Amino acid sequence: MIKDLFVIEWKRSLRSSLWQRNVFLNIILGIFILYFVFVFLLLGLFIDRVIGEALEIEGVDVIKAFGSWLLYYLVVDLLFRFLIQKMPEMSAKPFLLLPISRKKLSSVVLLQTMLSFLNLFPLIIVIPFFINVYSSFPGVSAFPWLLSVIAMLVAVNLKTFLLKRWLVERTWLVAVAFGVLILLGIGDYFKVVPVRDLSSFIFALPIDYPAISILFILVPVLLFYYNVIEMSSRLTLEGTTKKADKGISTEKFEGLRKYGKIGELILLEISLIFRNKRTKTVLYLIPLFLLYGFFFYPNPMYKESYGWLTFVGVFISGGFMMSYGQFLVAWEGSYFDAILTKNINFEEYFKAKYLILAIPTVISFILTTPYVLMGKHLLLINLATFIYNLGVSIYIYLFLAAYNTKKVELSQGHMMNYQGVGAKHFLIIIPVMGLPILVVAPFSFFGMHVTGLVIIAVLGILGILFRPFILRKIAAFFIERKYALAEGFRQAS
């Protein structure tokens, strides 16, 4: 019977709608996954040498240095899982009416979660590292150490479910936890809070006293049993269906009503963003876009390649546009008929949509002005690309939103969700990103990058000045497209 349940789970993942998309998207995703596997594998293969050379240590000390980072890793892992992992109860729902004991069912769905990608990725680092340093372990401590580390990784997986059950979707806690973690990290760096020493001490225990690894292994085992007990007591149809979430009151935005229909439409969009899982996950991505510059700006390799830096600039202030704007109309798929029949005219509709994309862009720009501390030229890049985003990119997104005829299921959250995404969403990057690079790169080649940046800023200013005209054109275009959109949205996805 348990075997049957595993077979069903296997079929579920094989037949998941995730694969029923076009080939192009699958290839892109495949490349992404391979890329990550590759990066992690490289990390696993060379991390012992990197640590050894950086700290000028060798042998067992490398292992202990590796261990000093594990606590950080496990906590970050836990936080990420809190955001993206689904509760396993969901997959148990169809079996509730069948004659299987609750305990057995709970155990099976919990075991199934062990096979997720999230659990396999860290192994790609840990196991090559282990093989490399195997000979450095003193005595018989090698396998006890490996088992202890894996036990902790498994424990994080199990702990996630308990946390999620206790904290019930209070996602903001993750932000708080990340904040605390960053503070701890800073404290650790200045040797005020010895987080790394603690971590190193914990993971050195199974090396110094191999028998202690039994305690490590006991942690996931106990968590597993605790999870099974918790879960089987809650395994009812009522418990698995999503409870009505309280959502977020939009009272503090009520003032928008003063601004007539446009204010009303923006207020609606704010409720849309904050009250639906899928749109909320878009918001979580924004900090990543804002921090994107840190990966490239300080790197001396890109110091002179302004074309590339412009690309980064477009990303930084345009992150919201890029992840939200493409679906601007598709987000409203489930109530599109209301938009079409209620007393809304499309010019106002697009004026509101423009502001919805523009306001977060302005905020992103302001938040990222501190990049100026890393160089004045960065402010220039950020400013030029910001204006370009407001005056050019935004219209491209508005325009293309009218082509997006697949409705987005708002209630299905979690990252890596590609429902409603098609190949064109990747192709859009070409005009939005490509044009500024094409403008800036040649000028930069002759050492005149400022001229290039000024040109894209001027393009942006023109776009902003001609806003009423362009929005009217987009509205007229939209009136022609609305039938195709409405038709597409009415079809179940």
Next chain:
Amino acid sequence: MLSSNISFQNDILKIEQLSKAYNNTKVLDIQQLTISKGESFGLVGNNGAGKTTLFRLVLDLITSTTGSVLSNGINVKGSELWKAYTGSYLDEGFLIDFLTPEEYFKFVASLNKMSDGDLNLFYERFNDFFNDEIIGKKKYIRDLSKGNQKKVGIAAAMMTHPAILILDEPFTNLDPSSQIRLKQMLKQEQEENEVTMLISSHDLNHVTEVSKRIVVLERGAVVHDINTTDQTLRDLEDYFAAQINH
């Protein structure tokens, strides 16, 4: 409200040579159909007869294959004028389900420039119909039962006292008391505000009760167009019973 400032033609809705085909199969084909101001128009027909298609064409939600719908003399296609005086509810796609009913009503009211006073009058008018299950519950529309969702949609459509009111199957999913209350309100709208009403229904009883004119659609074509009398209900029942023996 806006609709009161517009002068309406007597033939408020004119349908001419209207047809809709999907993949060369005609699902609707109406030569000529005129609905006059203040008329209550009931549409009946089995599934697939083209009732919803007709309503969608009148609301410019789909494009016609041939012909046009003139609302107050203006082709609805490409026009946005009709939205100011047309209230409609066809299905859940007309509801914004992550809002509370109050927020949704406020949204619609503000789109139509209704004042807070107007909104309060609206709540009074619908108080019985809502039966304490909709207002002040702090629930999103998506968490309401099917019947209550329908009530929200119908109320929002009727909120502005529109000159044209279009409702698809308004009685299904409603409990018996609410059905009776809805019929009362629809009749009241006809008497007091001369609303032009287009209602489709599978329930012959209800639809004959609130409509003065009944049109029967069969495979996209108008097969009967009659003024309601005491005899109508029985005629319709005979007609649909005869369909079974085909």
